[in-house]
Amino acid sequence: MADKFEAIESHLELFIENTRQLGIIASDFKPQGQNVLNQKIHKMITDMQEIDKLKAQVQDVQVPLEVFEYIDQGKNPNLYTKDCLEKALVKNEQVKGKIDAVKRFKNMLIVELSKSFPNEMAKYRALRGDDRPT
Structure with a gap:
């Protein structure tokens, strides 16, 4: 059971890192960086597709709403x-x-x-x- 969580966790971590990098590239955008920006966007799309494939493995997991309140409160x-x-x-x-x-x-x-x-x-x-x- 932990394997399915590890797989989605690692994909989410990659997605977060790519999003962070995309934010850096976009905030300091220069026309010569267009190819790198496009690659990052395509990588994000691929990552989202991978995460979408993995969602079936964790659909049976019930998370109490209070957990999300804890997260929202930091x-x-x-x-x-x-x-x-x-x-x-x-x-x-x-x-x-x-x-x-x-x-x-x-x-x-x-x-x-x-x-x-x-x-x-x-x-x-x-x-x-x-x-x-x-």
Whole structure:
């Protein structure tokens, strides 16, 4: 899978470099440089055709829109993964806290119900296979 990304990445890098060079040639254009300019333009067209051929290899890749927001903000897209993991860790801790609170509530409820309804709670514990005294 990494091979298809490496192929398109290398073609994109070549395209970017040729675009940069074309910009330099065009910004400092002299009539004797027309042939070089034409070659660069043709090279860009060829590069775009190559990139277009490679797009089929990566059409199944889903990229979250937030990644593009990171890029637009000038952030490294790898930070998106890090931020997602940090958010998941925080959420996991919150859910764990809620689960612990519900378990404590359940245990307190069983204790209180055992005081008020000892026979019923004994039957409940027997059904659960729980021999712990309350």
